Amino acid sequence: MSRPLLRADLPSAPPGQVIGLLGGSFDPAHEGHLAITRAAFRSFGLDRIWWLVSPGNPLKSEGPAPMERRIAAARALICDPKVTVTAIETALGTRYTADTLAGLRHLWPGQRFVWLMGSDNLAGFHRWDRWQEVAAHHPIGVLARPGSQLAALSSPAARSMARARLTGAAVARLGRSAAPAWALAGLPLNASSSTAIRNSGAWTRQP
16 A cells, blocks of 8 residues: 655646656666657647656566666756656556556646657557546657657557647647647657666666
C-alpha cells in the first residue's frame, strides 16, 4: 500500500498553466529526453513539464535502477526551472499511466495536463492498460523518434484517434484543446536511448 502523500511529494502546479507530463523509467535520463522536452515546449503551448520517473514499466520484465539514482541523474541532466523531475507515481502508489493520471486529476482538478510520448510509444499505445481512458481525458503530444513515425501513424491507436488529430497551426493549441486531441511534432533526430547507454556500460542498474 502507498503511504499518505506529503506536501514535499507534490510538484508545484500554478493555477491556469498547461503542464506536459513525460513519463518513463529514465534509466537513465539522456539527451533524447532533453530533445523531446525542448520540442514539446516549442510545439504544444506548454507552460511547464514534469518528468514522471516511474517505479517500473509493467510491459518490461526487468526492473530499473533504484529510484533515488534515476531521480538524481535526471535532475543533474535537466537544468530548467520550468521542468520538474518527480517520483509522484511512487507517492501515489500507481503503476499504470491511467491510474497516475486519475490521481493527478484528483489532486489538481482545475489543472490542464498534456500527456507526452515519443512516436515509438504511440506505435504500441494500444497495448497500454486503459489507453482509451488516457486519450479521453488528456490531450496527447507525440514527438517523432527515429524510425518509428510510420509505425506510429499506422498504429491501432492512431487510426482509432484519427479524427482527434490536430495538424498545422492547431498543433500549437494542443495544450488548450479539449480531449480527445493529439498532435505529432517533429524534432531534431536524436538516437540516444537508455538501452544503448546501458549496453555501453556507462550506466548500470546496480550501484
